[in-house]
Amino acid sequence: MTLAYNKENALNAICPYFTMFPLEYPNRVLKKHLKESPVVLDPFCGRGTTLFSARKSGLSAWGIDSSPVAVAIAKAKLASCDIEAPLELAAELISEFEPANLPDTPFFRSAYHPSTLLDICALREGLLRLENETDASSILRAAALGCLHGPLPKHVENAGYFSNQMPRTYASKPDYAVRFWRERNLLAPKVDVLRVLRRKIERLVGLEEASPCSISQVLHGDAQSEELFRSLGTAPSIVITSPPYYGMRTYVQDQWLRNWFLGGTDCIDYSAGPQLDHGGQQVFAASLGKVWKNIATSAESSESLHMYVRFGIIPSAQVDAKKLFKASLVESGVDWRLVSTRSAKSADVGKRQADQMKAESAAAVEFDFHVERA
Structure with missing residues (x-):
């Protein structure tokens, strides 16, 4: 049984979300670095799985996302209150x-x-x-x-x-x-x-336990913005993230109804909004490189900086995920050392989505990258 179905992780499942980021991944990474008491950052935090993992490990964590729906869900992962x-x-x-x-x-x-x-x-x-x-x-x-x-x-x-x-x-x-x-x-x-x-x-086990983080540690904004990173209260030393997959542009549109609940319009807004540039591999790598540069700048006072990145490509894009990720590191202008590259196996999007309305999607190919600041 995956961790997603354990009762003690019910808070992490407070709102189902289009994602392929299992709790096992950040748990495994943080277990390796727990003795260092790292400050954790996820610049594409989505529904906040990395933040929940950090909370469970007693670590301080920060999250950033451009989607208001993602931010609203992620904040709950750091909240603590009476049921x-x-x-x-x-x-x-x-x-x-x-x-x-x-x-x-x-x-x-x-x-x-x-x-x-x-x-x-x-x-x-x-x-x-x-x-x-x-x-x-x-x-x-x-x-x-x-x-x-x-x-x-x-x-x-x-x-x-x-x-x-x-x-x-x-x-x-x-x-x-x-x-x-x-x-x-x-x-x-x-x-x-x-x-x-x-x-x-009532199913949210552990909600009443004190959280090591504040809900204010989830920031709504574009991770390409240098100014946004100045809002981080502490310098990160561990980054665990999964950027938007190349060719996937509809995160907010797919959540249009939840976006309405948060104050948006009662119809789908197809304007892109702040996100990585999917207009081509080069501009996408440059956009992602800005994020890696912002992370390195914000972590200047940290003795070490490790980034664990799960990155993939939607099948229709027909792009080399490893080549594109490495290009983004070069575009950042930061001296990164690639420690390891592993296949994350295929994430079957279709099976992870509710099938009540017969939505189908092909599997995406994912890789787990570990890089550190040289």
């Missing part, structure tokens, strides 16, 4: 807020029962209006994102999600989803939002 605190906050927001904006599109009318959507929107607007972010609000936000869409239960009282039939890890495109539901006569269930959230949050 009841986020649930009490949820009840308070739902009872106090009468939503000003209820999306009225074919998708939302088919995706959620009217009373369920009302509570979701109250929760959404209440969280958006909070003046101060707390550990409890971070947990509530991530839990709500995790419950926002997923498979239908056989019995509504066992619902773990708010929506009509959908994948757990990404949001289907609206037109496709509406056709899918209509062809199968699938109706959105009337679910108790607070009950679903309680089922989710």
Whole structure:
């Protein structure tokens, strides 16, 4: 059984996310360096698996991501609070807020029962209006994102999600989803939002244990930005990360529904936003090189700097992953020493995604690189 299914790692699974970064990978790396008490950094932190691993190891960790959805989920990995605190906050927001904006599109009318959507929107607007972010609000936000869409239960009282039939890890495109539901006569269930959230949050083993990190150690921004790295409170000495795969441009679009919950539009925004440049291998390597340079600059005061990078290519790109990664190291202008290159085996994306809507994807080829500052 993989670590993902262990009860003590439920917090790491608070919100399913399109990812191929198993907990075993950062755990294995940190075990090697534990005696050094390193400061950990993940500049493409995604849903925060590296941060969760560092937390479990009692280490300080920082995360960066350009996706607001990723940042919201990753913050929860560093949060610590009483189990009841986020649930009490949820009840308070739902009872106090009468939503000003209820999306009225074919998708939302088919995706959620009217009373369920009302509570979701109250929760959404209440969280958006909070003046101060707390550990409890971070947990509530991530839990709500995790419950926002997923498979239908056989019995509504066992619902773990708010929506009509959908994948757990990404949001289907609206037109496709509406056709899918209509062809199968699938109706959105009337679910108790607070009950679903309680089922989710009560499973978060270890949430009440003190965290060595603050939720403020997850930064929303572009890792290519030198200025963003100045916000790191301590110099990193271990980097564990998995950059966006070359040719994969739709991370935010695939999470459009969760992005809506965080304050985005109720339709898909296809603008690229801040991300690595996928316009060609050379510009991609240069973009990634900027990140490696920023890391090295931020870690100038560290005696040593190790980077462990899981890197891959989507099959349709037909690019040499090892050659592209090495080119990014050269582009950084930093003197890196390549310690090892290993195959990470294939990550079968299709099998890791919910198949309720028959989404299919070919396997990506991945490599694990270990480099250190020379």
